[in-house]
Amino acid sequence: MSILNELAKSIEEGKLQEIKEQVSHALAEGLSAEEILEKGLMQGMDVVGKRFAAEDMFIPEVMLSARTMHEALLVLRPLLEQGDQNVKMKGKVLLGTVEGDIHDIGKSLVEMMFVANGFEVVDIGENISPQAFVDAIKEHKPDVVGLSALLTTTMPAMARTVEAISAAGLRDDGRLKVIVGGAPVTEEFAREINADYYGENALDGVEVVKQALAG
Amino acid sequence: MTYMTPKFVFSPAEQAVLKEKLFTLLEQKGVRMDHAAVVEILAGAGANVDGATKMVRFPRKLLEDLIGKIPKQVLLAARDPRFDLEIPRADGGFYVRTGTGAPGFLDPEDGEYHRTRIRDVATWAKLVGSLDHINFCAFPSPVDVPGKTADIHALREMLTYCPKHIWIQPYSGESIPYLFQLAELAAGGAAELGKRPLVSFITCSLTPLDYKYMDLEVIVQACRRGVPIHACSLPSAGGTAPVTMAGTVLLAAAEVMVLLAVAQAIQPGTPGIATPLIFSMDMLTGRSLQSSTEAIQGAAAAVNFIKTSFDIPVHTYGYGADSPDIDGQAQSERSLLSLMVALAGSDILGxxxxxxxxxAISPLQLIVDNDLAGMVQQLRAGLSLSDETLAWNDLLNLQPGGHFLNNDHTLMHCRSAFKGRTFVRQSRETWLKKGQVDFLAKAKDIYDEIMAGEHAGLISQEVGQEMAGLVQTADRQLGV
Structure with a gap:
């Protein structure tokens, strides 16, 4: 098995303890940080995504893979940021749980999956008012804003947040995409409140955003 | 009555271990509370409080004392006193509550799914008033009224049309005073509401071991008015609670007992109902499930543990399905769940x-659940044994090979068998000849019959105007 295939397999199998050493070994063998990321680690995450979609991997296993990816990035990121390795992040995602809702499990999972798939993530926390979302978007200028709600009773706050983002003119140029998700949220609800996208689960959300930004 | 103890429910020895762990967890680990006034009351009562972290730890003696003050009986009064609910039921049975907070509505009028509207809330209230085995009502979450006051609008609709007790789930801390004021208007004043609580409130932990301001404020306000609380924990095994159900049951029970203890620290004698609502997280999708095998086991175990260890009123889901539709899966799931938690000793099946x-809620499913409730009520009651129920005289006078159809004993008891109106018990041939009417079609007939009936509002014009004014004020004040 090639070094890159081994790295991909390690991500898939969640070899948390070994991955840093494997990445260092790959670098020592002369592979570039970009190659290691794109042709090794990301390939592993792609397999994880496919296996999860096929109900062949359980969420704790997926999370272990994502944590393994985070470990690998601890070694790679300084090299990638040196400039000679021109690997761009796939996009910037701003995440928050809407006003009145202080649940963070789903959002944390989504954050982990975005990071593991090469996105820069800004997590602005829980119980975030529509205005605070607007302010954070102006400050961080993300490509995508993700709204989370766990409670049926806080879904109206999600609608108010989307409305506030639109009213502030932040969607006028069509660049900023709004994606919503959470246990009671549906695709129909996403349409009703004028969100751009709906993510059924964390990995689905990542796939939807990948396609949106690619398109 | 004696409850059957299925194998999955913890043994008495295991329940004793669980009880010890509960006290140890709350004494050593404690919980976090985001309500300064409540924390101060608990500190005054003897709890160990860390002001910086908002952690509250309960010395065992304090917790035992507070738990000892929880009333064993609770009255959930109704607009129509014939529907008053005294817990525990004198006949050993249980009461049934409808689903709460659902934003989805499976409409019998057109067979379609849509978002819940305020008119659906009224439909729900009218149905509950007409179904014998549905004893009190929670409101769904309407989307065609202002979001910040949806709970206030929904409660007004409930108080207008539902003659039975109403459970209230506030959607925000700001709406709590308005919800109480609406209830007071319906009851005829604050003192009357305290004497005959037409409403009760749900208050929840934020699992694991966290309590947010709104839910603690619900307790404060309920204690002030003598209104009962349903002390609720909603753990999801594998997500917000241990993946192994024993740990989830322990966590749920501990969180519930803290809420009830808080109420007793504020106002001893405040009526409270332990309400563990157990979920399990589907590890393939992340969805929380309420009728998985594990969740059903957890619900039954939590009910049985709290009931037998603390002898207080207990409430959990007895109905509901993970299925998105009112299909065969939905009927299987609710049948298994209701029977298990009923046999475990739950006082209320929600x-x-x-x-x-x-x-999502479905009027047709509610009508079917009405039948299931009647059936499970009888199953839990068990069989009585006497010479009369043995038909002892008839047996002694029996001619081998004869029959019982002509016996006076048979005549006397032939109407006592439970008959669900939605159940189909025809031969296939008869069923085909009569148009293949299934249980949902029968439920639709019952629905049409109920909705065609008289449903006059239950409040006077004067009170109605006051309520309308209050709702308008809420809309204005809460920034709608």
């Missing part, structure tokens, strides 16, 4: 009419 893990 969630009637709900599907899709409590995010």
């Amino acid at each position: 969630g009637a009419g709900q599907v899709e893990v409590a995010t």
Whole structure:
């Protein structure tokens, strides 16, 4: 098995303890940080995504893979940021749980999956008012804003947040995409409140955003 | 009455271990509370409080004392006193509550799914008033009224049309005073509401071991008015609670007992009902499930543990399905769940009419659940044994090979068998000849019959105007 295939397999199998050493070994063998990321680690995450979609991997296993990816990035990121390795992040995602809702499990999972798939993530926390979302978007200028709600009773706050983002003119140029998700949220609800996208689960959300930004 | 103890429910020895762990967890680990006034009351009562972290730890003696003050009996009064609920029921049975907070509505009028509207809330209230085995009502979450006051609008509709007790789930801390004021208007004043609580409030932990301001404020306000609380924990095994159900049951029970203890610290004698609502997280999708095998086991175990260890009123989901539709799966799930928690000793079986893990309700399902409730009520009661029920005289006079159809004993008891109106018990041939009417078609007939009936508002014009004014004020004050 090639070094890159081994790295991909390690991500898939969640070899948390070994991955840093494997990445260092790959670098020592002369592979570039970009190659290691794109042709090794990301390939592993792609397999994880496919296996999860096929109900062949359980969420704790997926999370272990994502944590393994985070470990690998601890070694790679300084090299990638040196400039000679021109690997761009796939996009910037701003995440928050809407006003009145202080649940963070789903959002944390989504954050982990975005990071593991090469996105820069800004997590602005829980119980975030529509205005605070607007302010954070102006400050961080993300490509995508993700709204989370766990409670049926806080879904109206999600609608108010989307409305506030639109009213502030932040969607006028069509660049900023709004994606919503959470246990009671549906695709129909996403349409009703004028969100751009709906993510059924964390990995689905990542796939939807990948396609949106690619398109 | 003696409850059957299925194998999955903890043994007495295991329940004793669980009880010890509960006290140890709350004494050593404690919980976090985001309500300064409540924390101060608990500190005054003897709890160990860390002001910086907001952690509250309960010395065992304090917790035992507070738990000892929880009333064993609770009255959930109704607009129509014939529907008053005294817990525990004198006949050993249980009461049934409808699903709460659902934003989805499976409409019998057109067979379609849509978002819940305020008119659906009225439909729900009218149905509950007409179904014998549905004893009190929670409101779904309407989307065609201002979001910040949806709970206030929904309660007004409930108080107008539902003659039975109403459970209130506030959607925000700001709406709590308005909800109480509406209830007071319906009751005829604050003192009357205290004497005959027409409403009760749900208050929840934020699992694991966290308590947010709104839910603690619900307790403060309820204690002030003598209104009962349903002390609720909603753990999801594998997500917000241990993946192994024993740990989830322990966590749920501990969180519930803290809420009830808080109420007793504020106002001893405040009526409270332990309400563990157990979920399990589907490790393939992340969805929380309420009728998985594990969740059903957890619900039954939590009910049985709290009931036998603390001898207080207990409430959990008895209905509901993970299925998104009122299909065969939905009927299987609710049948298994209701029977298990009923046999475990629950005083209230909640969630009637709900599907899709409590995010949608169906009037037709509610009508079917009414039948299931009647059936399970009888199953839990067991069989009585006497010479009369043995038909002892008839047996002694029996001619071998004869029959019982002509016996006076048979005549006397032939109407006592439970008959669900929605159940189909015809031969296939008869069923085909009569148009293949299935249980949902029968439920639709019952629905049409109920909705065609008289449903005059239950409040006077004067009170109605006051309520309308209050709702308008809420809309204005809460920034709608």
